[in-house]
Amino acid sequence: MRFYDHIINESAPGALQTVPAVTNVPSAEYPRVYADGRVTFRVHLPQAHAVQLEGGQGLCEKPVPLTKDSEGNWSVTMAPRVMGFHYYWFNVDGVRMNDPGSETFFGYNQETSGIEIPDAQQISSDLVTFPVVPFYAPHEGPHGQLEEKWYFSKITGHWRRCFVYTPPGYDDAAHARDRYPVLYLQHGAGENETGWGRQGGVSFIMDNAILGNSSSFFAFMRGGVPKAKPMIVVMDNGYATYANPSSEHRDPSDQYAFPGTEAFGAVMVQELIPMIDSSYRTLADRDHRAMAGLSMGGMQTMAIALTHLDLFSHIGTFSGAQFMRWRPRPGIPERPPFDPHTSYGGVFADAAGFNSKVHLLWMGAGTAELAMSESTRENVAKLRSAGIKVKEYHSPGTAHEWQTWRLCLNKFAPLLFQA
């Protein structure tokens, strides 16, 4: 994925022009994005009888039919409700097929086409003369690093891979003795450890948050954006099962886990965190360790962090808090609605104690993902009634999709490790 550069270079303010999406593979002319935010999908399938566009929330809530021209090209032009990253695919006579013109991203448990749709304001505004680079794209100046790290997990019996972001300056001699706090940041169901680095744009979000980069005219007028502390961000694969089901490694978080994720808490606490603390210059204590995640990763964050407050002091859920209330693990009786007095072993029951231990409890969602947004509001209200300090954020108009989670991370990161 390239990052907006060619749109910025080539766009004339206000012009209704169209360019290949940044998520296209080289020399693919389609999909194309317009300066007004529309997008044209096109695929050459001369033998097909019916082709539909399908994809995630914010792009197409229901299948969108494409129409065929005399040369066998099927196309549709539409105005997505939400800018940013969207998963999509074509339904070709009943068969799901990726778009050969786009890169793929890991979602829905498989490789899935993705498109990055630029904010219409960002490419067409003629009010602003600053470079219009979103917070999830690279800015000029220093950058952190994103690296993959493999480790052998005895608990699962497999080699596992995580990605680790180190902040700008981490490798500089001037910072060679500095130690950094760590955010553990998880993907959603059907995704994997590549999600935050690719469709999430984690490196650029963190770079810009740490350096206070902003292309917003309003932020500029306000004197800049709040800066995040330099931190390490670790993104692992949330799927993990015990090599030995009667394992002595079992973790208290596993009672809250989806099938296929039972061992993730054990892996994180017993293998991942020690590996990270021995491989990077971390501040290896609870005051400098946070966990957050989106959707399923938010549920995992609640399960793992709340059962290990000796390890975590900052907790965030992005479109994920609602999992506290529903979707119990099969085989375990349906859990009652979230109750701050009893849920998670009663960890919220002593509000004063909780508030003194947990420096940040943060819940975000998009207003267009109704169930998630409502359950977040409801759970936040319950927590506040019980005296728990919790911050909430509702991203206007975004749904259960990466634009919500990018926005959540961008709001959440500057609040971390500020105590």
Add this chain to the structure above:
Amino acid sequence: MRFYDHIINESAPGALQTVPAVTNVPSAEYPRVYADGRVTFRVHLPQAHAVQLEGGQGLCEKPVPLTKDSEGNWSVTMAPRVMGFHYYWFNVDGVRMNDPGSETFFGYNQETSGIEIPDAQQISSDLVTFPVVPFYAPHEGPHGQLEEKWYFSKITGHWRRCFVYTPPGYDDAAHARDRYPVLYLQHGAGENETGWGRQGGVSFIMDNAILGNSSSFFAFMRGGVPKAKPMIVVMDNGYATYANPSSEHRDPSDQYAFPGTEAFGAVMVQELIPMIDSSYRTLADRDHRAMAGLSMGGMQTMAIALTHLDLFSHIGTFSGAQFMRWRPRPGIPERPPFDPHTSYGGVFADAAGFNSKVHLLWMGAGTAELAMSESTRENVAKLRSAGIKVKEYHSPGTAHEWQTWRLCLNKFAPLLFQA
């Protein structure tokens, strides 16, 4: 991609068992690999009229028909000629479609399904009790790091991404003052900067080469394998075009370049190398800088390294040397066959001078890629007749595919920076 662990864990020596390929997405049962090296592809397409398997050399030189069962599953079981990584896809009634069961890898200018087929000897041998882990998979012990690095290229007008491997120990305090030689390593046509890190297994090849890891019984009996020097490996995208065609940045290598790659020499020499030397603890001189590449990347290596012997002292081509002889750039008169007295500006004409400057000139190919193998032999013979020192390697039975290039890197790396 997981790396063999579940095959090793689950295989009973000699048993004709079958497991999902390591390149499958989670919970995909197909493709499945057998202990004897066969592989079964299967895809559910009840509406299709004809489905064929297509892919790269070593897997299927011509389309292989799949047969349909009563439930709409199309399948075929075959014995690939070469183990290792293969690109493939399905041809479904004339439309190219990836396998939803496999991860995709960037090849053929698009996202393409890939499968890792284990060496039958590696999973079924009952003669050897060592862990049978190939040289391109992780071993126990220290590991280097692979990280992505973005940089803005003024020459192309775009943000570009490269991947950087740093060797085991690079981040340890004990090595904080050590500086390392650098290998610039390029992908082939239609691929990108992700190729060596994903389908190439560069991190594991380099880890094992540097640490002398080997699972070969014969290597063990010989007292181990030759060790490579700890080095940094940089893998950039070989495609680059000038933002300004009349650029003052033009590089002498661009007369040898494919369309779409004209500016890569300029980017490498004027932007990439300085960025790497300022970002990593490199030994920033020609004696400690190498370049190698596969296929198109081999051609680029010859073009760039031979026009910049002030920058490079070690040169390798993997299935690539033959580009010296054919495939001239359109618009430029067809070049004569390789002539060591005149080609590349006569850089080989003074053999003694060349030999004293270039510490290693190395050319490899697979014996099953006939044109490449023959042209490599022919060019090596011409060079030797002209007094040029050159090493050659021919991988038995492998074709124009990643197994050849993994083997080439594994042979080439231990020869670097040994002077």
